[in-house]
Structure formats: C-alpha cells, structure tokens
Amino acid sequence: MTTRLSLNAISKAYGKADNQMVVLHDISFSLNAGEFLAIEGPSGSGKSTLLNICGLIDHATHGDYYLNGAAVSQLNSSERCACRRREIGFIFQRHQLIPAMTVYDNIAYPLQLNNVKAKQIKHDVAQLLTAMGLEHRCNHLPYQLSGGERQRVGIARALIKRPQLVVADEPSASLDHRHAQAGLQLMRELNQTYGASFLIASHDPLVINHCDRKLTLLDGYLVDPA
Numbered sequence: 001m002t003t004r005l006s007l008n009a010i011s012k013a014y015g016k017a018d019n020q021m022v023v024l025h026d027i028s029f030s031l032n033a034g035e036f037l038a039i040e041g042p043s044g045s046g047k048s049t050l051l052n053i054c055g056l057i058d059h060a061t062h063g064d065y066y067l068n069g070a071a072v073s074q075l076n077s078s079e080r081c082a083c084r085r086r087e088i089g090f091i092f093q094r095h096q097l098i099p100a101m102t103v104y105d106n107i108a109y110p111l112q113l114n115n116v117k118a119k120q121i122k123h124d125v126a127q128l129l130t131a132m133g134l135e136h137r138c139n140h141l142p143y144q145l146s147g148g149e150r151q152r153v154g155i156a157r158a159l160i161k162r163p164q165l166v167v168a169d170e171p172s173a174s175l176d177h178r179h180a181q182a183g184l185q186l187m188r189e190l191n192q193t194y195g196a197s198f199l200i201a202s203h204d205p206l207v208i209n210h211c212d213r214k215l216t217l218l219d220g221y222l223v224d225p226a
C-alpha cells in the first residue's frame with residue numbers, strides 16, 4: 001500500500017513563547033493512496049489546525065510530515081505554496097472564495113494557476129458547475145450566494161485540478177442531504193478515476209460513514225481507536 005501522507009510526532013502551538021497555547025500534541029498517522037480518512041472530534045479539539053498543516057496552509061511547531069515520501073515539513077513558504085498548488089485541493093471550513101471573482105472564475109482559478117489550456121478549463125468548469133447544481137450561479141459573486149452555494153463552489157474549486165490529496169474541513173457543514181451526497185459522489189469519482197486520497201474533518205454521519213477509517217481528536221490528542 002502506497003502512503004500518500006504521513007505525520008510523525010506533530011505538535012502545534014499558537015502564540016509567542018511567554019503566552020503559548022499547545023493545540024496539537026504528538027500526532028502521528030498515515031493516509032494511504034486512495035484512502036478516505038475522517039477526523040472527528042469536538043469543537044476546538046484541533047481538527048482545522050491539523051488539516052491546515054496537512055494541506056500545507058500552516059506549518060507544525062515540531063515534527064515532520066511527508067507527502068508522497070517527500071519531507072514537506074522542511075519546505076520554505078514559497079515551496080510549500082508551489083507544492084500545495086500542484087498536489088493538494090483544500091476545502092475550507094469557511095469557504096474562502098475570492099470575493100471579487102465570479103463563481104466561474106473561482107472554480108477555474110486553480111487550473112489557470114497551473115497553466116491549463118482555456119478550452120480544457122471551460123470544459124472542466126462546466127462539468128463541475130453541473131455536478132454541483134451551480135450552472136445558474138456561474139456569473140454571481142460570492143456575496144450573492146447562500147452559504148450552501150458557497151460551500152459547493154469551494155468543493156468544485158478543490159476538486160477541479162484532480163489533486164492527489166484532498167483536504168476537506170467540514171465539507172458538508174452548510175449543505176442539505178442531496179447536495180452533501182452530490183459532493184461525496186464527486187469525491188468518490190475522483191478517488192476511483194485518479195486514486196485521490198481524502199482527509200476529511202467532519203461531524204456529519206453521512207460523511208464519516210462514507211470514509212474507510214476514522215480518527216478522533218480530543219483536546220489536541222489523537223485518541224486510539226477502541
């Protein structure tokens with residue numbers, strides 16, 4: 001079994017030395033190629049902090065982590081950004097759409113950054129707009145959308161470049177059952193066609209039951225599965 005992502009004794013502290021708060025303690029686990037792994041845990045337990053580290057948005061205070069065997073924890077911030085752009089799709093808990101860009105442009109943006117040809121971008125965006133039920137919203141700006149519509153744009157944007165690793169922070173939080181199912185189906189298609197791996201923080205039984213395995217975070221510690 002190929003290992004996609006591997007964490008070795010990760011810890012994370014926020015704040016300056018005299019006022020530090022440690023929110024992740026000694027976290028080690030691996031995510032296999034093609035695996036769906038759920039991270040659950042109460043609010044404030046460190047799920048988003050952990051996902052931000054795995055998605056190369058933030059860095060750990062201590063410990064090493066590896067993406068496809070490469071020690072990405074050693075990269076500087078511009079190398080981290082380039083690696084994220086190539087390899088990782090990130091679904092943010094608070095959507096993080098670009099406010100001045102339309103739905104269409106928000107979804108197309110990761111492909112533009114990777115220099116994909118315009119014709120291919122048009123085709124791929126149209127496909128995802130349909131899959132996420134957003135065709136009629138393609139020229140709208142994020143502020144004109146409902147929370148669930150924004151979430152669906154965030155899902156489409158994360159999946160469009162067919163990344164090897166998708167990190168999803170509460171991807172179904174503002175979705176009804178039908179749209180949550182549609183999002184999961186898209187993820188499963190990416191998984192089956194391209195072998196993408198998924199690391200998903202969620203409280204939603206629909207999402208958690210869809211995953212192959214689940215880990216629990218409590219107060220920044222990984223709890224051993226019973």
Ligand SMILES: Nc1ncnc2c1ncn2[C@@H]1O[C@H](COP(=O)(O)OP(=O)(O)OP(=O)(O)O)[C@@H](O)[C@H]1O
Pocket residue numbers: 014015021023041042043044045046047048049050093
């Ligand atoms: N930038 C930051 N600076 C200081 N503390 C932070 C920062 N981000 C998060 N924290 C703290 O770290 C802890 C873990 O937060 P995190 O957002 O990772 O939790 P979570 O499990 O994702 O919670 P939720 O389910 O509410 O999204 C919390 O106590 C939070 O207040």
Ligand SMILES: [Mg+2]
Pocket residue numbers: 047048049093169
């Ligand atoms: Mg969170």
